Amino acid sequence: MAMKALDIKNEYYKKRGEEIKIEEMAKILHTSKEEIALALETLQPINSIEEKLYDEGEDGISLIDKMSSNVDETTMLTNKLCIEQLLNNLNEQERQLILLRYYKGKTQTEIAKILGITQVQVSRIEKRTLERMKMKLAM
Numbered sequence: 001m002a003m004k005a006l007d008i009k010n011e012y013y014k015k016r017g018e019e020i021k022i023e024e025m026a027k028i029l030h031t032s033k034e035e036i037a038l039a040l041e042t043l044q045p046i047n048s049i050e051e052k053l054y055d056e057g058e059d060g061i062s063l064i065d066k067m068s069s070n071v072d073e074t075t076m077l078t079n080k081l082c083i084e085q086l087l088n089n090l091n092e093q094e095r096q097l098i099l100l101r102y103y104k105g106k107t108q109t110e111i112a113k114i115l116g117i118t119q120v121q122v123s124r125i126e127k128r129t130l131e132r133m134k135m136k137l138a139m
Contacts (some may be wrong), residue, residue: 002039004029009040086133094129101126 005025012020026033049064087095094117100106100114111125115122 001029001031001035002042005036005039026037082137086136089136090129090133094125097122097125097132098129 008025008028009020012024013019022033022036022128025036029036050062052062087098090098096115099112100111101108106114108119108126112119112122
């Protein structure tokens with residue numbers, strides 16, 4: 001399938017000077033566009049993640065170097081789980097306020113309109129809720 005698709009692709013390019021669409025190839029070969037895409041993918045070379053992409057002697061950059069990050073994923077996951085647990089311990093109004101404020105970036109005035117309370121009440125609830133969350137984290 002891959003070789004047939006490649007032949008059609010090359011012939012189409014020779015005749016028209018442009019790339020054939022996968023949909024057109026699928027019609028010609030009486031198959032799905034997903035099958036064509038998978039078949040063409042098999043023609044791509046396989047590279048080792050250790051292979052140097054930019055060869056600069058011993059300091060070349062490999063695919064694994066590009067994939068890894070300096071982010072401490074364990075700490076991020078732990079923090080995320082802690083915050084989720086803290087949010088689950090809040091009442092509905094407090095949870096909604098914190099989510100709107102810190103995850104949706106809403107102002108206190110916008111939150112007040114959404115929750116049907118005053119901006120001053122939002123400020124007080126936010127301050128009290130954050131203090132309680134800090135105390136629970138400190139335990």
